[in-house]
Structure formats: C-alpha cells, structure tokens
Amino acid sequence: MTSAAVILSTIFILGGIFFFTTATIGILRFPDFFTRLHATGKGDTLAVLLCLIGLAIYEGFSLTALKIVFIAVFMALAQPTATHAISKAALRVGVQPWMKGEKENDSSI
Amino acid sequence: MEVTLLIQATDDSFRILEDARNQAKGLLDSARILEDAREQAKGLLDSARILEDAREQAKGLLDSTVGVTSETRQMEKQKIQTIFQGVQETKSGFQNFIVTFSLLFVFWILLSGKFDMFHLTIGVICSIVVAHLTHDLLFANVRVGDTMVIVRRFIIYIPWLIYQIIRANIYVACLALSPKMPIDPHVLRFRTKLESDISWVTLANSITLTPRTITMDIKDGEFFVHALDKRVADDLHAGEMEDRVAHIFMEADHIYIQDALDVARIYVELRKWV
Amino acid sequence: MSTFFLVIGLGLCILVFFVLYRVVFGPGVFNRIAAISAIGTKTLIILLIMGFVYGRVEMFVDISLVYALLNFIGVLAASKFLEMEKEL
Amino acid sequence: MIRSSEDIIIRTVSRVLVPFIQLFALYVIAHGHYSPGGGFQGGVILGASLVLLLITYGPKETRRHISEKSVTVFSSLGVLIYSGIGVICLLLLGNYLDYGKLSGILHVAPAEARALGILGIEIGVGFTVMAIMFSIFFDISSGGKPPEDEKE
Numbered sequence: 133m134t135s136a137a138v139i140l141s142t143i144f145i146l147g148g149i150f151f152f153t154t155a156t157i158g159i160l161r162f163p164d165f166f167t168r169l170h171a172t173g174k175g176d177t178l179a180v181l182l183c184l185i186g187l188a189i190y191e192g193f194s195l196t197a198l199k200i201v202f203i204a205v206f207m208a209l210a211q212p213t214a215t216h217a218i219s220k221a222a223l224r225v226g227v228q229p230w231m232k233g234e235k236e237n238d239s240s241i
Numbered sequence: 242m243e244v245t246l247l248i249q250a251t252d253d254s255f256r257i258l259e260d261a262r263n264q265a266k267g268l269l270d271s272a273r274i275l276e277d278a279r280e281q282a283k284g285l286l287d288s289a290r291i292l293e294d295a296r297e298q299a300k301g302l303l304d305s306t307v308g309v310t311s312e313t314r315q316m317e318k319q320k321i322q323t324i325f326q327g328v329q330e331t332k333s334g335f336q337n338f339i340v341t342f343s344l345l346f347v348f349w350i351l352l353s354g355k356f357d358m359f360h361l362t363i364g365v366i367c368s369i370v371v372a373h374l375t376h377d378l379l380f381a382n383v384r385v386g387d388t389m390v391i392v393r394r395f396i397i398y399i400p401w402l403i404y405q406i407i408r409a410n411i412y413v414a415c416l417a418l419s420p421k422m423p424i425d426p427h428v429l430r431f432r433t434k435l436e437s438d439i440s441w442v443t444l445a446n447s448i449t450l451t452p453r454t455i456t457m458d459i460k461d462g463e464f465f466v467h468a469l470d471k472r473v474a475d476d477l478h479a480g481e482m483e484d485r486v487a488h489i490f491m492e493a494d495h496i497y498i499q500d501a502l503d504v505a506r507i508y509v510e511l512r513k514w515v
Numbered sequence: 516m517s518t519f520f521l522v523i524g525l526g527l528c529i530l531v532f533f534v535l536y537r538v539v540f541g542p543g544v545f546n547r548i549a550a551i552s553a554i555g556t557k558t559l560i561i562l563l564i565m566g567f568v569y570g571r572v573e574m575f576v577d578i579s580l581v582y583a584l585l586n587f588i589g590v591l592a593a594s595k596f597l598e599m600e601k602e603l
Numbered sequence: 604m605i606r607s608s609e610d611i612i613i614r615t616v617s618r619v620l621v622p623f624i625q626l627f628a629l630y631v632i633a634h635g636h637y638s639p640g641g642g643f644q645g646g647v648i649l650g651a652s653l654v655l656l657l658i659t660y661g662p663k664e665t666r667r668h669i670s671e672k673s674v675t676v677f678s679s680l681g682v683l684i685y686s687g688i689g690v691i692c693l694l695l696l697g698n699y700l701d702y703g704k705l706s707g708i709l710h711v712a713p714a715e716a717r718a719l720g721i722l723g724i725e726i727g728v729g730f731t732v733m734a735i736m737f738s739i740f741f742d743i744s745s746g747g748k749p750p751e752d753e754k755e
Binding site for chain 1: 351352354406407409410413414416417418422424425426427428445446449450453455456457458459465467469
Binding site: 148156165179180195196203207210211213214218222225 | 545
C-alpha cells in the first residue's frame with residue numbers, strides 16, 4: 133500500500149461524500165418530485181461511483197477490488213434505470229411537474 | 242410620251258417593289274416557320290438531353306447497385322450464407338448459448354476466486370444451467386454488426402460521458418447550494434432516429450446522467466425529457482448526443498446486412514426488367 | 516485510515532438521517548420511494564466501509580452487492596405496482 | 604394484474620442483468636461456507652431475479668422460462684434433497700444431518716464429505732426458497748386468477 137494510493141483513494145472518497153451531501157441537500161430543498169429526481173439520479177450515481185472507485189483503489193489489486201468494480205458497473209447501469217422507472221410511474225399516475233411561477237403545491241398523490 | 246414612259250417606269254418599279262415586298266413577306270413567313278421549327282427542334286434536343294441524363298442516371302444507379310451488392314456479397318458469403326438457408330434458428334440459438342456460457346463462466350471465476358477442481362466444476366454446471374435458461378435473454382434483438390467496433394467505440398464514448406456526469410453534478414451542486422435556486426423546469430419531447438433497443442437504453446441513460454435533463458417517459462417512440470433549464474432544448478434538438486450514440490451502434494451511417502440483402506433483392510428484380 | 520473510514524461512515528449515517536426526513540414527511544409516495552432509493556445507495560457504501568473497518572471486505576462486498584441488487588429490484592417493483600394500481 | 608411492460612429501457616436493462624443475477628445467486632448458494640450467504644440468501648436472490656423477469660416481461664414470457672409445473676417440482680425437490688441427505692445419514696448409523704457419516708458412501712475424507720453434505724443441503728434450501736418465493740409473488744400479482752385467463 134503506497135501512500136499515493138491512499139491519498140488518491142481519500143480524494144475520491146471525499147469527492148463522493150461531497151456529492152452525497154449536495155444530493156441530500158438537493159433532495160431536501162428542491163421544490164417538486166421531478167427536480168428532486170435530478171438530485172438523486174445524477175448526484176447519487178456519481179457519488180457512489182466515486183466512493184466505490186476510491187475504495188477499490190484502497191483495496192489494491194485483488195478479486196475483492198474487482199467485485200467492487202462490478203458493483204460500480206451495476207450501479208452505473210441501474211441507478212438511471214431506477215430513476216427512469218420512478219419518473220415514468222409518476223408521470224403515468226398523473227403527478228404534474230412544477231413550473232416556474234406556480235406556487236408550491238407539492239401534493240403529489 | 243415621256244409622261245407615259247415615266248408612269249410605266251413608276252408602275253414597273255412599283256410592281257417590282259410589290260414583288261420584292263411579297264418575296265420579303267414570303268421570306269419572313271418562311272423564316273418564322275423556320276424559327277418555329279428551330280424551337281421545336283430545340284425542344285426536341287432538350288428532351289433528348291433530358292432523356293440522355295436520365296439514361297446516365299439510371300446507368301449510375303445500376304452501377305452503384307452492382308457495387309453495393311458486390312461488396313455485400315462477400316459479407317453474405319462470410320456470415321449469412323448458412324443463416325438464410327433455414328438453419329438460422331438453431332444455429333444462432335446455439336451460438337448465443339456458447340457466448341452466454343463463456344461470459345457467465347468468466348463472471349463465475351471472477352466472483353469465486355477459487356481455482357480448484359471442485360469449484361470450477363460447480364461453476365461449469367451452474368453456467369450451463371443459467372445459460373440454458375437465459376440464452377435468449379442476453380442476445381435478443383441484436384442487430385448483425387461488427388461487435389468489436391461497437392465495443393471499441395463504446396469505450397471511447399465513456400470518458401466523454403464521465404465528463405458530462407461531472408459537469409452535471411457540479412451544476413446540481415451549485416443549484417442545491419445557491420440560496421435563490423434559479424430553475425425553470427419544463428418538459429420537452431422529441432423523436433429519435435435510433436432503432437435498436439440497446440441504443441435507446443444508452444441514449445436514455447445518457448440523457449439522465451448529463452446536465453439538466455432526465456428521461457421521464459418513452460411513449461410510442463417519443464422521449465419525454467424533464468429539463469431544469471430553457472437552454473437545454475436547443476442542445477437536445479441539435480442532437481449531438483443522439484449522433485454520438487448512433488455512431489457507436491453504427492446506425493444511420495452504415496449499411497446493415499439486412500439492408501444489403503434488401504438491395505440485392507431489388508437488384509435481382511431490376512435485372513429481370515432490363 | 517481506520518479513523519478516516521469511521522468518520523466517513525458516521526457522516527453517511529447523518530446524511531441518511533437527513534434523507535429520512537423526506538421518507539417520513541415527504542408528500543406523496545413517489546418522494547418516499549426516491550428517498551428510499553437514495554438511502555439504499557448510501558447504505559451500500561456504509562456496508563463496504565464497515566467491511567474495511569472490521570477488516571473483512573471480501574465478506575461485506577457480497578452483502579453490499581446483494582443490497583444494491585435488492586434496492587434496484589425493489590424500486591422497480593414499487594414503481595410497477597403504483598403504475599398498476601392506477602389501471603385497476 | 605401485471606401486464607408485460609411496454610417500456611423498452613427497463614426491459615432491456617433487466618434482460619441484460621438477469622443471467623448475471625442468477626449466476627450470482629448460484630455463487631452465493633455454492634460458497635455458503637466461505638462467505639455470508641448460503642441456501643436461503645441465494646434462493647432469495649434467485650427468486651428476486653425471477654420477480655424482476657415477471658415485473659418487466661409479464662407472466663406469459665416468465666411462464667415460458669419457468670413453468671407452473673417446474674415451480675412445483677423445484678419446491679418439492681428441495682425438500683426431498685434436504686430430508687434425503689438427513690435420512691441417508693440416519694441410515695448410515697449417524698444422527699440426522701450427520702454429514703461425517705457420508706464419507707462411507709462417497710469414498711472421500713470426512714471433512715470433504717461434510718463440505719459436500721452442506722453444499723447439498725444448501726442447494727435443497729435454495730431450490731425450495733426460490734420456488735416458494737416466486738410462487739407467492741406470482742399468485743398475489745395475478746390476483747388469484749389462472750394465467751390462461753390473461754389477455755395480453
């Protein structure tokens with residue numbers, strides 16, 4: 133374990149934590165459901181990827197690191213799909229997107 | 242006497258003039274007829290030229306058809322000769338089974354990490370069982386194309402996508418941290434020219450991951466995109482990302498085997514007519 | 516490095532509590548599902564970090580993979596159910 | 604009532620993921636004594652993969668992959684494997700599920716016989732859990748009607 137790898141993995145994990153934090157703030161602050169999906173769909177994907185890559189670098193070159201990379205690939209494929217699934221269901225059920233100028237009627241079903 | 246001579250001469254000259262006028266009129270008339278004839282001839286010439294052009298175009302079309310088919314003949318011979326003779330179903334099913342089995346076995350080895358005889362045997366058995374159950378799932382609706390080229394182009398596409406994801410996240414982070422939150426959400430809809438479903442998946446997930454947009458719904462080939470900003474509409478309608486995805490999966494800028502076969506059928510029909 | 520992982524794990528737990536606000540009070544079921552999905556992704560990282568803290572990553576990585584899988588399938592099933600409920 | 608979804612994105616992603624999920628489930632079953640997991644967890648993941656197939660492809664396509672009859676066969680086969688290994692151990696003058704006694708008929712060392720016995724037990728448990736979980740989900744989702752009445 134070289135110190136360069138440790139520093140690199142620390143940077144990656146801290147970046148991941150930063151994007152997790154902004155995604156959480158986004159979930160709490162955005163005005164309606166679809167804009168909140170912007171926060172979860174994008175923010176969590178990049179944050180998870182960064183954290184997993186950081187942990188894989190910390191683990192070093194082994195089969196466990198490869199499994200962590202598998203999780204990363206799976207999340208990169210699954211997270212946008214899950215976002216798409218929720219938003220599709222919401223649109224078909226009849227949740228209206230919030231437009232600028234409306235007052236906040238955040239009463240989605 | 243002189244007067245009568247003068248009158249006669251005048252009469253003569255008048256007659257001559259009259260004749261000349263008549264002749265000139267006749268000349269003019271004939272000239273007009275000639276003019277007409279010339280114009281008709283010109284029209285004929287033009288139509289002849291058009292016919293010539295059409296003939297040349299037809300020849301060029303025929304030539305190009307010959308060129309395309311002679312190109313595709315080779316691919317036909319290499320790849321599809323057997324497929325289009327009735328054994329397509331079983332053979333492609335078996336190939337799918339083999340490819341799925343090898344992918345799954347590699348995946349098993351990477352998961353297991355144990356290389357003794359016992360675990361490898363279990364791995365082979367499990368891979369065979371799963372590949373038998375799901376060989377029609379992994380490679381359903383795959384168009385015939387050059388797989389290696391697609392994989393290489395996809396790998397080249399990934400860094401651009403990562404750059405876009407990072408941009409998107411910085412944008413979302415700025416929005417979430419800014420006190421006034423300047424957003425103007427609206428819903429866009431656009432049609433896509435992509436065809437295969439794997440390219441649709443790539444396009445929809447790329448739209449979700451790139452700045453300011455998420456794919457909400459796909460209904461009858463129409464993408465419903467939720468955008469945080471007005472500017473993004475132009476980007477999507479310009480279709481840069483769509484072009485990239487089309488380039489990866491060799492759509493809209495490449496001749497497919499199926500298309501080539503269609504052209505070959507048309508060519509055979511043409512040969513019958515000619 | 517172990518202390519670093521502990522701090523990171525605690526920070527993620529605090530973030531999970533913040534998202535839990537959306538799960539409990541968030542108006543409508545869709546906000547709740549989206550928030551639960553977000554909690555799932557954070558839990559995935561927390562599980563891996565627990566593995567590093569305890570020194571048994573090769574064990575926790577499987578749990579974490581299973582968690583990611585079930586999170587994904589759960590979200591799909593929930594959205595399918597809500598879509599279905601409208602048709603009935 | 605679950606119908607086959609028209610959504611091409613979810614269908615394609617789950618179509619690509621299902622084989623790998625199933626192989627991972629079998630890995631969890633087979634490596635139960637090294638890693639967390641074992642029969643029950645692996646069976647649940649296997650069932651979850653079938654549930655994913657059901658919610659994206661609808662009952663008709665899923666029935667083509669695993670039929671009503673094979674669900675029944677799997678659920679009973681699991682119990683048969685489990686109890687059969689136990690009874691064989693009883694017949695070999697040991698306790699119920701006393702794997703060490705299996706070395707007599709397998710011609711291997713007792714430790715290896717124990718590993719094989721545990722593997723058999725886990726395969727049995729996994730089959731049963733998978734079949735029962737899928738059966739419960741399918742019956743609830745189809746609303747109690749037989750699948751032939753379904754108009755796709």
